[in-house]
Each structure stands twice: as structure tokens, then as C-alpha cells.
Amino acid sequence: MSFENRVVLITGAGSGIGRASAILFARYKAKVGVLDWNFLRAQETVTMIEQEGGLGLPLEADVSHLEKVTIAVDKVLERFGGIDILVNNAALEFVADVCHTSEEEWDKIMAVNLKGCFIVSKVILPFMIHRRSGVVVNVASISGLLGWPNSAAYCASKGGVIQLTRQMAVDYAPYGVRVNCVCPGTTRTPMIDRLFGFEQYPEEAMRRIAEMHPLGRFARPEEIAEVICFLASEDASFITGVAFPVDGGYTAK
Ligand SMILES: NC(=O)c1ccc[n+]([C@@H]2O[C@H](COP(=O)([O-])OP(=O)(O)OC[C@H]3O[C@@H](n4cnc5c(N)ncnc54)[C@H](O)[C@@H]3O)[C@@H](O)[C@H]2O)c1
Secondary structure (H helix, E strand, O other): OOOOOOOEEEEEOOOOOHHHHHHHHHHOOEEEEEEEEHHHHHHHHHHHHHHHHOOOOOOOOOOOOHHHHHHHHHHHHHHHHHHHHHEEEEOOOOOOOOHHHHHHHHHHHHHHHHHHHHHHHHHHHHHHHOOOOEEEEEEHHHHHHOOOOOHHHHHHHHHHHHHHHHHHHHHHHHHOOEEEEEEOOOOOOHHHHHHHHHOOOOOOOOOOOOOOOOOOEEEEEHHHHHHHHHHHHHHHHEEEEEEEEEEEOOOOO
């Protein structure tokens, strides 16, 4: 796979799946806009990219904030001259059922996970439409495909990301823009370490969840990144509007 002369913007690229994707795109020769609301983490990812001889630009923005996203996107356009691929990856986890989710908590998860995807797409799509080419890969979750216990706002936000993916795919196909999403199963990232950190016996709880995936383990962030790169590549030129599970068989059961 080669992304030579391609520019990618990845949100939430200061950690986990976003960071692994940024590093992989750079290995495949893309120039990478590394956006995170934590600038230090974005900078760390860029340092990792540069250590391998790649090119990255650290960017600080909250994906749910239109003006900040616009400023960050302008920086990418100024530095790299365009954006060919957008990966909407930034999201927050939240553990609670409906009865134990406050209105503020619901709004926060929706603002980052679903509205964030809308905002960054809204800023970048006009450039892709103008050039009559572009690819968007959203990072949803198996929690958008089925009910995951104690995850009301998170599941709803990821279900929304899947539907937004399909909707955008239909609207922008005539302009040569493809839009897909990946639905990872449990993936060993800082998000998962935080979630299991609340358990009394984290290792035991992790083993139980790993066993629920037919392949019997968690994904590595690099395994999700490979599928994101595939969907962004010319190899996927006739794929648009799909929600692609990368879940060790979880949703096949
Ligand atoms: N880890 C899993 O098991 C798993 C499973 C399914 C889906 N996902 C999805 O994969 C994506 C990446 O998750 P991860 O596990 O790598 O998480 P992570 O917490 O390790 O990384 C998320 C990154 O997003 C950034 N971020 C959060 N809110 C932001 C905002 N408003 N603006 C900009 N940046 C923001 C964080 O600072 C962090 O660097 C998310 O969309 C998540 O929902 C993860």
C-alpha cells in the first residue's frame, strides 16, 4: 500500500488506534495531520513518525468545536496543500446505563463521539467535493452494532456514527468521495486500560471479555489501523457506506 503524495488528517491521534493509524499511514508515505485535544500527545505521535523518517504535523483541537477544527484544518491545508483522507477517530468512553447517565454526561459523549465526527467532516468535505475525490474513514465500534452492557450514551453515539457513515456515503458518492467506518472489537489501548482500571480484578475482567471474542483475545491497535488504511486505499475503490467489523468474530456469534 502506498499513500505517497497523500495527506491524511486523523483525529484523536495522540493515543491508541489514532496513534497507530498515524504511524502506519506515515510508514505508507502519507503526510499526516495528527489532531488531538491534548497537544503534547499529538506532538509525541509526530515525534514517533519523524523517528521513522515520516512527516507529521501536530494539531490541537476539540473535535466538537467548529472554530478550533477550522483553524486546525487551515494549518494542514497551508502546510500540506490539501487533505485527501480524513479519519474521524476521536471519542470518549463512558460507562453507565440510561438511569445512571446524567443529561450533561449524555451531551458530552454525543458532542465528542457523534457531533465531533459531523463537525470535522463538515469542515473537510467541501475541499474533497471541490476536488471530486476523497476518503473518510470513521471509527465506530461493535457497540454501534449491538447492545453493550452499561454503555447507553457510548452505544448510541457509535450507532449514530455508523448511520452518519452510510448517509454521507450516499450524499457524496457522486462527487467521488467514499465514506466507510470500522467497528473495532475490544482493542488494547489506554481507553481500555482506563475502563478496566475500575474493576476490582482488572486482569480477570479483561480475560473474561477477551474470551467473548471468538479469536480469544483483544485486538492490537495496529490491527485496526491496517483496516483503516485499507479502506482509505485504492484497493477499496468500490467500497463505500460499509460498517466493517474488526472484532475477532464478536459480531458473528
Ligand atoms: N479501544 C477499544 O476497545 C475500542 C473499541 C471500539 C471502538 N473504539 C474506538 O476507537 C477510537 C479510538 O479509541 P482508543 O481506544 O484508541 O482511545 P484512546 O482514549 O486511547 O484515544 C483517544 C484519543 O482521542 C483524543 N480525544 C478525545 N476526545 C477528543 C476531542 N474532543 N477532541 C480531540 N481529541 C480527542 C484523546 O485525547 C486520545 O488521545 C474511538 O473512536 C473509540 O470509541 C475503541
